[in-house]
Structures are given as C-alpha cells and as structure tokens.
Amino acid sequence: MATTPGTASTPDTSTAAAPRTPEDVPDAPTALRRLTASLGALPASHPLRAAGTADAPLLQALTGRTPSRRPVWFMRQAGRSLPEYRSLREGTAMLDACLDPAMAAEITLQPVRRHDVDAAIFFSDIVVPMRVAGVDVDIVPGRGPVLERPVRTGADVAALPELDDAALDPIREAVAATVAQLGATPLIGFAGAPFTVAAYMVEGGPSRDHLLPRTMMHADPAAWAGLAEWAARTSGAFLRAQVEAGASAVQLFDSWAGSLSLADYRAHVLEHSATALGAVADLPVPRIHFGTGTGELLAAMRDAGADAVGVDYRIPLAEANRRLGGRTVLQGNIDPALLTAPWEVLAQHVREVLRGGAQAPGHVVNLGHGVPPGTDPQVLTDLVALVHEQPPARPLAGTRA
Numbered sequence: 001m002a003t004t005p006g007t008a009s010t011p012d013t014s015t016a017a018a019p020r021t022p023e024d025v026p027d028a029p030t031a032l033r034r035l036t037a038s039l040g041a042l043p044a045s046h047p048l049r050a051a052g053t054a055d056a057p058l059l060q061a062l063t064g065r066t067p068s069r070r071p072v073w074f075m076r077q078a079g080r081s082l083p084e085y086r087s088l089r090e091g092t093a094m095l096d097a098c099l100d101p102a103m104a105a106e107i108t109l110q111p112v113r114r115h116d117v118d119a120a121i122f123f124s125d126i127v128v129p130m131r132v133a134g135v136d137v138d139i140v141p142g143r144g145p146v147l148e149r150p151v152r153t154g155a156d157v158a159a160l161p162e163l164d165d166a167a168l169d170p171i172r173e174a175v176a177a178t179v180a181q182l183g184a185t186p187l188i189g190f191a192g193a194p195f196t197v198a199a200y201m202v203e204g205g206p207s208r209d210h211l212l213p214r215t216m217m218h219a220d221p222a223a224w225a226g227l228a229e230w231a232a233r234t235s236g237a238f239l240r241a242q243v244e245a246g247a248s249a250v251q252l253f254d255s256w257a258g259s260l261s262l263a264d265y266r267a268h269v270l271e272h273s274a275t276a277l278g279a280v281a282d283l284p285v286p287r288i289h290f291g292t293g294t295g296e297l298l299a300a301m302r303d304a305g306a307d308a309v310g311v312d313y314r315i316p317l318a319e320a321n322r323r324l325g326g327r328t329v330l331q332g333n334i335d336p337a338l339l340t341a342p343w344e345v346l347a348q349h350v351r352e353v354l355r356g357g358a359q360a361p362g363h364v365v366n367l368g369h370g371v372p373p374g375t376d377p378q379v380l381t382d383l384v385a386l387v388h389e390q391p392p393a394r395p396l397a398g399t400r401a
C-alpha cells in the first residue's frame with residue numbers, strides 16, 4: 001500500500017472547495033523526492049538511471065519542475081489512426097499482437113517516430129493481465145473486450161485464476177525491446193483501474209451505464225470487494241512488471257469511473273485503485289490517474305495515491321485545478337472532437353487548454369480521451385509542433401522543490 005500523501009487513509013478532501021495554498025501538502029515535490037530517493041530500487045540499466053528519462057520534459061512536468069518544453073502525448077496514440085499500425089496488425093488478433101513482444105514494441109514506437117511526442121504509451125490493453133491470468137477474454141473487433149463467462153457471484157469470484165508472475169514475461173520482453181529503442185523518451189506503462197476492469201468482467205462486455213457492477217457493490221458487497229481486490233492485484237502486477245522492465249511513469253485508466261457517484265467511489269472503489277497504484281509506490285515512477293466524466297471525483301482520484309490527475313474534456317483545466325486545491329499536476333484535456341475541426345478552431349482551443357494548464361503546478365498536454373480512429377495523423381503531428389512552439393509553463397513558485 002502507498003505511504004505517500006494522498007492514499008486511502010488520508011482525510012477526505014473531495015469537498016474542499018476553498019483553494020488550498022500550494023505549500024499545503026503539494027504533490028509534485030513529493031513525486032520528485034520519490035523519484036530521486038528510490039532510483040536505487042531499479043536496476044542500473046533502467047532508462048530512469050541509464051538513459052536520462054528522469055530529466056525528460058514529461059518527468060520534469062510530473063514532478064513540478066519547469067520542463068525544457070511542454071510535454072505532450074496522446075492516449076491511444078498507438079493504434080488505429082496510423083496506417084503503419086493497420087498494415088502491421090493485418091491478420092493478427094488484438095490480444096495476440098499485445099503478446100507478441102516484437103510487434104507490441106514496434107507499434108509502441110510508431111507514434112513516437114511520426115509525431116515527436118514526449119512519451120510512448122506501451123501498446124497493450126487493460127484486459128491483457130486478465131487474459132494471461134487465464135480468464136477467457138477476447139477483444140472483438142469493433143466492440144471491445146468480451147468475456148466468455150461474466151463474473152457475477154461470490155462463487156464466480158472465488159473461481160478466478162490467480163495471475164502467475166511468469167505469465168507477464170512477454171510484457172517484460174516487449175517493454176525491454178521498446179525502451180532499448182526509445183533512448184531518452186520515456187515509456188509510460190499503464191493498467192486498468194479495478195472498477196473499469198471489473199466493469200467488463202461483471203457486464204461480460206462493453207456497456208454504457210455499468211449498471212451491473214454498480215448494483216453488485218451494493219447487493220453483494222463481499223463479492224464486489226473480492227472482485228475489485230483481484231483486479232487491483234492483477235493490474236498492480238501488470239504495472240510493476242512494466243516499470244521493472246523499463247517504464248518511467250505509469251497511468252492508471254479508470255475510464256468508466258465517471259458512472260459512479262462520489263459516495264460509491266469513496267466507499268467501494270478508491271481503496272482498490274490505491275492498491276493498484278500502491279504496487280509501484282516504492283519505485284521512483286510518477287503515477288497518473290485518469291478517468292472520463294470524473295469532474296466530481298478528481299480529488300478522490302488524487303487521494304488514491306496519484307501524483308498527477310488526467311482530466312477529460314468536460315471541464316476546463318483551470319476549474320480542475322481549483323477543485324484540486326492548486327496542488328496537483330494535471331494532464332489533458334484537448335477535446336478529441338476538435339481534431340477534425342478546421343485547424344484555427346483546434347489551435348485556438350489548444351491555446352486555451354495551455355492557458356488553463358499553466359495555472360497548475362505542472363501540465364502534461366494530452367487529449368481529454370483517446371485519439372478517435374478516423375483522426376488524420378498529420379493533425380496530431382501539427383498539434384505536437386504547435387504545443388512545442390509555446391514557451392514552457394513555469395510551475396507555481398510555492399510548489400517547486
């Protein structure tokens with residue numbers, strides 16, 4: 001379990017509307033202290049120690065330092081918007097591609113070569129740890145993750161297979177092959193947060209309102225807790241394997257947490273997300289926590305043990321910063337819908353996002369959710385150039401280490 005400020009055991013700050021002073025438990029210097037203090041927990045060959053990723057713009061921003069340029073990357077940058085991805089993937093099922101180390105490494109590198117983004121995101125999926133644990137899950141083209149047998153009762157939960165750490169070896173191999181080619185560009189490892197992972201397991205596939213998992217946490221809280229603990233352990237092991245093999249930061253995706261009330265999030269979800277993030281708390285990597293529709297949950301998601309919070313496109317970054325008391329690094333939040341608007345409309349929006357982000361103790365530029373498959377890749381390349389042309393934002397003086 002994490003021991004940094006902002007774990008499940010910290011006081012409830014989610015309703016703190018009054019702005020807090022930056023000196024009041026700032027997160028970024030804590031992340032910087034962890035980064036420097038626990039470097040020795042990683043092998044000397046790890047990119048944070050051997051390739052200088054600790055001083056890359058992404059890590060500078062995530063730890064409250066002034067970055068040498070504004071870091072930008074895109075959720076779902078690896079994937080269907082790229083013709084080179086579509087041709088490489090041809091004839092290979094999604095999960096087979098994730099478990100083919102050479103292919104996963106190549107797909108991870110494609111957007112870095114093309115767009116000059118400041119980070120690679122490991123090509124994999126939130127259901128990969130479930131699959132290697134032995135759960136019968138597949139990714140159906142055009143639909144998403146589908147389970148042969150949904151997990152709906154205490155008996156279903158008790159029958160779940162435990163992940164054998166050796167089953168993550170193809171992931172370690174893919175990460176090692178990726179970072180060997182990335183040089184000083186950091187790789188972000190990721191995992192699905194317990195609620196989002198469990199939502200697929202209970203529903204048996206994608207859903208809109210996630211009614212079944214939300215019912216389960218009230219109707220059978222013991223079964224829910226067992227399932228969420230399983231998902232937290234499994235996602236935590238997936239995160240840890242990526243970091244040990246070379247990832248320099250991590251992101252926990254709670255994509256569907258926005259369907260929860262704050263009360264349900266705090267009572268039934270937060271501690272499990274804290275367990276997943278806690279799996280890498282003794283390692284020097286900054287932890288980003290992202291969800292969509294989570295305007296009401298931002299402080300709670302920070303309290304789960306995150307160093308930075310990913311904000312979707314529904315609220316301005318200045319407002320997210322206010323809700324977080326001005327002490328937390330933000331990531332986001334260009335509206336993916338504007339990627340197909342006329343360039344000047346998009347550019348104007350991006351400048352607004354940068355202005356909002358500059359108010360936070362650090363800002364990593366990203367979209368408010370993933371790259372839509374139909375996006376023109378050139379727009380992403382131009383967007384990166386536009387962001388890099390702007391002078392780097394200086395973090396608030398009070399939050400610097």
Ligand code: 1CP
Pocket residue numbers: 074075076077078079080094121122123124125126127139141143144145190196205206207253255370
């Ligand atoms: O055939 C294909 O190309 C399948 C499409 C696809 C891709 C490219 C899926 C199926 N997953 C992925 C890769 C992936 N998934 C990445 C790595 C690439 C990158 O980000 O650049 C990551 C980080 C994910 C994580 C993921 N999978 C999330 C969280 C992020 C998010 O977008 O919210 C979720 C919710 C999933 C489940 C999933 N996997 C695939 C799909 C289509 C979905 C969503 C299904 C749904 O709507 O419920």
